[in-house]
Amino acid sequence: MSLLDRFQVIRPPDLSQYRRFVVDGHTVGFVAAPLADRLREHGDIFTVADATVSLTPDLRGYADRTAAVDRVLRTLQRDGCFPGWRKEPYPVGPAFGTWLFEMERAAVPPFGVRAYGIHVNGFVGRGADMRLWVGRRSRRKPTFPGQLDHLVAGGQPAGLTLEENLLKECAEEASLPADLVRRARPVGITSYLSETEEGLRNDVLFNYDLELPPDVVPVNADGEIEEFVLWPIDRVIAELAGAANFKFNVAFVIVDFLIRHGFVGPEEPDYVDLVRALRRRPSADAVR
Amino acid sequence: MALVDRIRYCRRREPARFRPFLVAGRRVGWVGDRLVDRLRGFPRTFAVDDRAVRLADALTSFDSRSRAVAEAVDRLREEGWFPGWRDELFPVGTSFHAPPLLQIERAAARHFGIRCYCVQLNGLVERDGELQIWIARRALTKPIGPGKLDQIVGGGVPAGMGLRACLIKECAEEASIPGALAVLARPVGAVAYLRQEGDIADDEVMFDYDLALPADFTPVNADGEVAGFELWPASRVKAVLGDTDDFIFDVALCLIDCLIRHGLVGPSDPHYIDIAEGLWSAPAEGLAA
Numbered sequence: 304m305s306l307l308d309r310f311q312v313i314r315p316p317d318l319s320q321y322r323r324f325v326v327d328g329h330t331v332g333f334v335a336a337p338l339a340d341r342l343r344e345h346g347d348i349f350t351v352a353d354a355t356v357s358l359t360p361d362l363r364g365y366a367d368r369t370a371a372v373d374r375v376l377r378t379l380q381r382d383g384c385f386p387g388w389r390k391e392p393y394p395v396g397p398a399f400g401t402w403l404f405e406m407e408r409a410a411v412p413p414f415g416v417r418a419y420g421i422h423v424n425g426f427v428g429r430g431a432d433m434r435l436w437v438g439r440r441s442r443r444k445p446t447f448p449g450q451l452d453h454l455v456a457g458g459q460p461a462g463l464t465l466e467e468n469l470l471k472e473c474a475e476e477a478s479l480p481a482d483l484v485r486r487a488r489p490v491g492i493t494s495y496l497s498e499t500e501e502g503l504r505n506d507v508l509f510n511y512d513l514e515l516p517p518d519v520v521p522v523n524a525d526g527e528i529e530e531f532v533l534w535p536i537d538r539v540i541a542e543l544a545g546a547a548n549f550k551f552n553v554a555f556v557i558v559d560f561l562i563r564h565g566f567v568g569p570e571e572p573d574y575v576d577l578v579r580a581l582r583r584r585p586s587a588d589a590v591r
Numbered sequence: 592m593a594l595v596d597r598i599r600y601c602r603r604r605e606p607a608r609f610r611p612f613l614v615a616g617r618r619v620g621w622v623g624d625r626l627v628d629r630l631r632g633f634p635r636t637f638a639v640d641d642r643a644v645r646l647a648d649a650l651t652s653f654d655s656r657s658r659a660v661a662e663a664v665d666r667l668r669e670e671g672w673f674p675g676w677r678d679e680l681f682p683v684g685t686s687f688h689a690p691p692l693l694q695i696e697r698a699a700a701r702h703f704g705i706r707c708y709c710v711q712l713n714g715l716v717e718r719d720g721e722l723q724i725w726i727a728r729r730a731l732t733k734p735i736g737p738g739k740l741d742q743i744v745g746g747g748v749p750a751g752m753g754l755r756a757c758l759i760k761e762c763a764e765e766a767s768i769p770g771a772l773a774v775l776a777r778p779v780g781a782v783a784y785l786r787q788e789g790d791i792a793d794d795e796v797m798f799d800y801d802l803a804l805p806a807d808f809t810p811v812n813a814d815g816e817v818a819g820f821e822l823w824p825a826s827r828v829k830a831v832l833g834d835t836d837d838f839i840f841d842v843a844l845c846l847i848d849c850l851i852r853h854g855l856v857g858p859s860d861p862h863y864i865d866i867a868e869g870l871w872s873a874p875a876e877g878l879a880a
Binding site: 398399400489491494563569575578582583 | 777779783867
């Protein structure tokens with residue numbers, strides 16, 4: 304495959320087939336018809352109209368909304384909705400940092416709610432000598448088992464700042480000390496909107512670069528990563544353009560890394576399409 | 592004002608006043624209403640309807656298309672269209688690497704909303720752990736954005752010239768950066784936008800490069816297009832981008848991208864996501880959407 308083929312997994316939705324999920328006057332997600340039909344059964348909490356599913360305006364505060372939605376989600380879960388319940392609340396709102404309530408992570412794609420994550424490109428050396436740390440996910444992980452991953456990556460749960468989450472994930476996944484992690488530099492985002500089996504993945508990944516000293520070897524502490532390997536950039540490119548089993552969004556973030564560091568340049572015929580594929584186009588997001 | 596306002600400026604659209612310009616069934620540009628009406632006077636070259644302007648299907652080759660368009664463009668020039676005539680032919684196609692479908696005088700290309708490809712250079716100096724960026728002030732004689740702030744080097748890529756060769760040429764002309772230094776410039780991405788206003792649709796893809804310049808290097812303009820250079824701390828670039836429209840609007844995108852890549856605009860900016868997504872707001876090549 305080519306680098307651009309890595310992006311073919313993105314299936315942009317026809318949003319006219321979805322109802323906007325409206326909370327306190329803000330669109331915070333997109334709900335497909337089958338879930339909307341189930342939510343009609345909970346008319347005290349959700350109002351299902353032709354183009355919208357709204358949280359009842361009687362619910363005013365963060366805590367009240369969270370509790371009411373959670374009751375409905377647990378009822379639906381007993382009927383088989385939301386497989387892979389994680390007991391991990393994700394924040395929901397019209398913009399990052401403007402949160403209206405929180406909901407179980409497994410329900411985030413079915414509601415088309417924007418989810419946020421952090422991805423850390425851990426690299427050693429500069430220029431032609433640069434190497435990138437790549438992790439292999441545990442085969443026991445429920446999601447994307449055995450796939451290639453970043454040095455550190457994780458979803459952004461409710462109640463943590465990005466920096467707190469970065470420190471936590473770097474400690475759990477790679478045993479990196481805080482004073483080293485604080486050198487991580489935010490370098491941009493990757494985003495996409497894609498129909499998947501679990502629902503609508505409406506993701507924003509906050510990308511960081513972290514230059515590691517050559518003598519720092521990451522050690523996984525939470526059982527989620529089976530092994531870490533340090534690949535020269537040429538190998539990273541070859542594996543990405545080959546058949547290597549990268550987790551889909553990790554491939555996006557690494558392509559962004561390769562472009563920012565000049566390892567993939569504009570002489571590459573797909574360059575314009577690659578850069579464009581890295582982030583959702585604003586024209587597609589009249590609503591978020 | 593905020594950084595995100597620079598993004599919003601570049602995203603201005605007037606869909607009711609522009610029609611897609613199609614060649615061989617593929618969109619290659621946008622034509623404003625005033626020019627659309629005038630192109631009805633060239634029925635053998637342009638087919639105009641409510642939805643689009645099409646180059647006549649009978650024109651099937653690069654040469655025949657270029658010749659027919661040049662005849663129309665020359666006539667319109669006599670009527671006062673296309674100020675700032677350059678006598679420079681500009682390729683028209685559906686992607687940067689695809690063979691062009693025709694070529695057109697550069698001054699007319701903007702009025703047909705033809706996508707333009709540029710190389711843009713961030714001239715960077717690391718001093719006491721802080722990033723500094725060379726800033727240019729555009730000459731008052733420039734037809735577009737006279738007196739505005741700019742990057743140290745930038746320019747459109749002419750037909751038939753490679754990106755790297757174009758960058759090296761611009762580095763020499765605009766800032767007297769020697770070739771041995773210019774070749775060290777590193778590609779770091781691209782930004783793009785489509786902005787429609789009045790008679791003009793600007794559709795630009797800007798290939799961005801970073802170049803670490805030695806502390807003792809001072810740029811000197813050689814082609815009269817730059818009034819002067821200053822080395823600014825990145826924090827000042829950020830403040831001026833956020834508080835003013837002193838930078839020429841398209842270069843603002845390149846500099847915001849530079850600040851993001853270097854971690855100087857980060858998630859603490861409330862518009863971080865909108866800004867990052869807004870750095871590429873142009874439609875896909877060849878498509879009308």
